[in-house]
Amino acid sequence: MPQLIENLGSAVVVLRRVRAIRGEPADLDEEHLVRRVARGDRAAFEELYRRTSPWLTVRLRRRCSDDQVVAEVLQETYLAVWRAADAFAGSATGGSAVGWLWTIAARRLIDAFRRRAHHAQPPTAGVAEPIARAAEDEVLDRVVGDEVGDEVGDALRTLAPELRQVLQAMVLDGFSVRETSVLLGVPEGTVKTRARRARIAMREALS
Amino acid sequence: MTAHHPGEQLLRRYARGDDDIAADQLWAVESHLETCAPCRGRLVPDPIAETVWADLAPLLEHTPQMPSARPWRRRLTAWVSPTAGPWLAMILVVVFVAVLLDRLSKVAPGGISLVLLIAPVLPVLGVAASWGRTLDPVYELTASTPRAGLPLVLRRTAAVLAVVVPGLFATGASLTQWLLPCLAFTAGTLALGGLIGVTRAAIALVALWAAAIVAPAVALSRSPGAFDPAATPVWAAALALGLLVIALRRTAFTRLGANR
Amino acid sequence: MRNTVTAPTTYAWEIEARDLRVRVGRRRMAVDDVTLTMGRGVHGLLGPNGAGKTTLIRALATVLRPTSGTLTLLGGLELRELRRRIGYLPQDFGYYRRFTVREFVEYMAWLKEMPGRDVPSAVQRAIERVGLADRADDRLKTLSGGMLRRVGIAQAIVNDPAVLLLDEPTAGLDPAQRLRFRDLLTELGTDTCVVVSTHLVEDVAAACTDVVLLADGKLVFQGTPTQLAAAGTAEHAGDSPIERGYTALLAGPKRHGSW
Numbered sequence: 001m002p003q004l005i006e007n008l009g010s011a012v013v014v015l016r017r018v019r020a021i022r023g024e025p026a027d028l029d030e031e032h033l034v035r036r037v038a039r040g041d042r043a044a045f046e047e048l049y050r051r052t053s054p055w056l057t058v059r060l061r062r063r064c065s066d067d068q069v070v071a072e073v074l075q076e077t078y079l080a081v082w083r084a085a086d087a088f089a090g091s092a093t094g095g096s097a098v099g100w101l102w103t104i105a106a107r108r109l110i111d112a113f114r115r116r117a118h119h120a121q122p123p124t125a126g127v128a129e130p131i132a133r134a135a136e137d138e139v140l141d142r143v144v145g146d147e148v149g150d151e152v153g154d155a156l157r158t159l160a161p162e163l164r165q166v167l168q169a170m171v172l173d174g175f176s177v178r179e180t181s182v183l184l185g186v187p188e189g190t191v192k193t194r195a196r197r198a199r200i201a202m203r204e205a206l207s
Numbered sequence: 208m209t210a211h212h213p214g215e216q217l218l219r220r221y222a223r224g225d226d227d228i229a230a231d232q233l234w235a236v237e238s239h240l241e242t243c244a245p246c247r248g249r250l251v252p253d254p255i256a257e258t259v260w261a262d263l264a265p266l267l268e269h270t271p272q273m274p275s276a277r278p279w280r281r282r283l284t285a286w287v288s289p290t291a292g293p294w295l296a297m298i299l300v301v302v303f304v305a306v307l308l309d310r311l312s313k314v315a316p317g318g319i320s321l322v323l324l325i326a327p328v329l330p331v332l333g334v335a336a337s338w339g340r341t342l343d344p345v346y347e348l349t350a351s352t353p354r355a356g357l358p359l360v361l362r363r364t365a366a367v368l369a370v371v372v373p374g375l376f377a378t379g380a381s382l383t384q385w386l387l388p389c390l391a392f393t394a395g396t397l398a399l400g401g402l403i404g405v406t407r408a409a410i411a412l413v414a415l416w417a418a419a420i421v422a423p424a425v426a427l428s429r430s431p432g433a434f435d436p437a438a439t440p441v442w443a444a445a446l447a448l449g450l451l452v453i454a455l456r457r458t459a460f461t462r463l464g465a466n467r
Numbered sequence: 468m469r470n471t472v473t474a475p476t477t478y479a480w481e482i483e484a485r486d487l488r489v490r491v492g493r494r495r496m497a498v499d500d501v502t503l504t505m506g507r508g509v510h511g512l513l514g515p516n517g518a519g520k521t522t523l524i525r526a527l528a529t530v531l532r533p534t535s536g537t538l539t540l541l542g543g544l545e546l547r548e549l550r551r552r553i554g555y556l557p558q559d560f561g562y563y564r565r566f567t568v569r570e571f572v573e574y575m576a577w578l579k580e581m582p583g584r585d586v587p588s589a590v591q592r593a594i595e596r597v598g599l600a601d602r603a604d605d606r607l608k609t610l611s612g613g614m615l616r617r618v619g620i621a622q623a624i625v626n627d628p629a630v631l632l633l634d635e636p637t638a639g640l641d642p643a644q645r646l647r648f649r650d651l652l653t654e655l656g657t658d659t660c661v662v663v664s665t666h667l668v669e670d671v672a673a674a675c676t677d678v679v680l681l682a683d684g685k686l687v688f689q690g691t692p693t694q695l696a697a698a699g700t701a702e703h704a705g706d707s708p709i710e711r712g713y714t715a716l717l718a719g720p721k722r723h724g725s726w
Binding site for chain 1: 230234238240244258267
């Protein structure tokens with residue numbers, strides 16, 4: 001019996017090794033790449049960068065016209081991934097590694113905006129951040145879905161640009177009210193009002 | 208996935224940064240790219256990304272990576288106060304020494320068991336280490352967090368009992384004799400702790416126990432009546448009272464303790 | 468899950484105190500009848516030792532219950548919900564010596580009930596913001612006093628708080644670190660209500676948008692650093708206009724000789 005357990009144990013170890021060795025970085029998905037990066041695999045990191053940076057760059061550039069800032073955020077993001085890959089690998093299970101890559105980059109983009117903003121805006125009425133999910137948010141979740149249905153599409157298209165901007169920042173990019181306010185350079189109260197108007201408009205268009 | 212992959216032209220316009228893409232299309236492209244690796248691969252490498260890589264690659268050499276996380280540690284600190292570890296170890300050592308002394312002095316006059324004498328106050332030490340200004344350097348910070356409060360304190364107390372109770376059980380002492388006093392003292396520490404601070408409560412109760420039970424027992428060389436079956440209702444009542452006070456004063460654990 | 472939009476609760480000020488009194492011990496009223504409002508920006512809390520700065524910050528951090536008066540934070544959220552949006556660095560910042568920087572900040576993120584998924588990136592970001600990325604996995608006992616302060620700041624900002632309370636955060640920082648810390652304060656102040664207690668008047672001049680001056684538990688002055696400076700004249704002691712203003716206000720007609 002102990003013999004068997006020992007054999008089983010070494011079999012598992014061998015299997016793990018095989019799995020780790022097998023497959024070039026090119027064959028792995030992003031989650032596996034991050035796990036490899038966590039073990040210090042430079043090739044895996046390069047592959048992860050090669051695969052995700054074009055997308056991340058474009059997405060950042062569409063939110064920030066300053067190439068300098070985009071480059072800064074890119075570098076900080078991937079350096080953080082390199083440094084803390086082990087922690088990220090643990091939390092990215094089940095979720096998409098690409099999704100949290102965006103989250104990391106998005107927070108840093110906001111930080112970069114904060115650095116630039118300093119005291120440009122006068123303090124205005126603050127607004128409590130969302131606490132619970134409202135029932136209407138289910139509607140917005142349909143919007144986030146991969147396919148945008150015709151009705152939702154029409155509703156989005158007819159939305160005023162400033163409302164759409166807020167909706168995009170909060171729903172698609174996952175920013176909070178405060179972060180959206182920094183990103184768009186408008187007071188939090190305005191963000192909140194626009195978000196509410198956008199939601200009402202969407203609901204009306206969909207009903 | 209049966210997603211609609213964006214067409215070549217739309218993707219090119221998106222990557223170029225065109226701002227005349229219809230809102231719904233833009234939205235669909237962005238959320239699609241987040242989930243579709245092949246489509247991400249269709250994007251042409253960006254010059255910015257390439258410049259950044261040129262800067263980044265040499266940096267990796269000098270940038271240390273975090274060591275493998277210790278997930279057990281995270282699970283442990285969710286239950287055991289980070290300060291309680293040494294105290295729990297000490298409790299086990301004390302139990303071990305008590306058992307040893309009991310075995311050595313079979314002559315124990317009147318059959319007093321040292322294990323029994325210390326059993327009720329053992330968890331008190333662990334509880335004091337789990338929530339209190341004196342023993343926990345992060346007490347004030349912990350008290351300011353949303354997780355502070357009775358649930359956290361009870362969690363940590365449960366962890367202490369999870370060490371103490373099996374430890375005492377392993378000594379072979381009669382379960383019926385020590386379990387109830389042990390629980391009553393634990394509840395008492397928290398109940399009193401809500402009023403005067405857990406550390407003070409622990410000291411007070413240990414002193415009370417030593418003066419009222421241990422000292423007479425040693426002086427008179429006979430097993431204290433506190434462990435008689437007749438005392439069971441008293442212990443049960445004490446436990447119930449302790450729990451009641453804790454329940455009534457549960458918000459005490461969300462603020463700084465009374466002792467300063 | 469992504470952030471979602473819900474019905475708004477608007478409030479004019481992040482912090483609103485009315486006739487606030489906080490008793491310490493049996494008799495001493497450490498904060499006595501303070502009425503003030505604070506919004507976004509960096510608020511410097513000044514005052515001599517024993518003026519009640521720490522007690523006021525503790526009350527704002529919700530660890531001390533006001534004896535009387537009202538204290539409304541973020542429009543009056545339920546305590547637990549409110550605490551998720553507060554960052555706090557106590558004056559005597561204690562830590563667990565055997566934890567690494569990352570483990571400690573992670574532990575605090577857990578205590579602050581942050582969603583598990585967000586924790587690794589939030590922790591990494593907080594550590595980077597205080598400039599400790601290279602020491603992230605070193606044990607706390609190996610760090611210098613200035614670095615430990617920065618760990619304290621990192622744990623305070625890890626949950627991206629709407630109200631950030633820092634009690635003497637610059638103690639132990641060397642001049643270069645203080646400069647970087649002021650930059651971080653200014654950055655945080657753009658969308659956070661930051662309250663910094665300090666006895667270093669130059670910190671206030673450099674980073675604060677607003678100054679609150681306490682003496683004997685009472686509010687002596689609230690205004691901009693410029694207004695504080697304007698209160699002083701050449702006759703008052705001090706090396707800078709702000710220091711002279713500080714001395715002037717503390718040595719006001721009612722409290723001459725006390726400092």
